[in-house]
Amino acid sequence: MRQGYHSGATGILASALAWSVAAGFAALASPQQAVWALLVGGMFIHPVGLLACKLLGSRGAHAKGNPFGLLAGASTFWLIFCLPIAYLLSLHWPGLFFPAMLLVIGGRYLVFATIYGMRFYWILGLVLAAAGFALAALGAPLLAGALAGALLEALFGIACLVLHRRGAGPEAETRLHGA
Secondary structure, eight states: OTTTTTTHHHHHHHHHHHHHHHHHHEEEEEEHHHHHHHHHHHHHHHHHHHHHHHHHOSSSOOOOOOOHHHHHHHHHHHHHHHHHHHHHHHHHOOGGGHHHHHHHHHHHHOOOOOHTTTTTTHHHHHHHHHHHHHHHTTOOHHHHHHHHHHHHHHHHHHHHHHHHHHHHHHHHHHHHHOO
């Protein structure tokens, strides 16, 4: 999975892009347009991530029959099942949409710790979830939630890219990823 998908770094960076577009809409347009920007942008995360994989030299695919591919698919369905609830929440309390999405996406990244065999994803997932909870508890403005998602995903995406590049050899992979 790591080799096929560049350790997931390209997906994290594609997600950062979607969050950044949503932050732009939050700053310059309406709350509902910002919500829709993340929902629509989220549909492009996987294809953009795959394109980035191929541009960086990864296959953008996993070995046929790899059970972790099924786990990735199941976690995608779980994410999709959470979207209507987050959207309905945004209709009544727009400022809670982005914190809710940080919690949902943070939870999905915890599954990636198993898929990629990287403890890194535990940290990413827990940081996103903590940020979502803190933003909600503080009643942070809509823009703060979108910016938090964009910034955190960008920083972790870059960190994951660095880890992937350092982990190219089998001994480095064991040292860096615990696999």
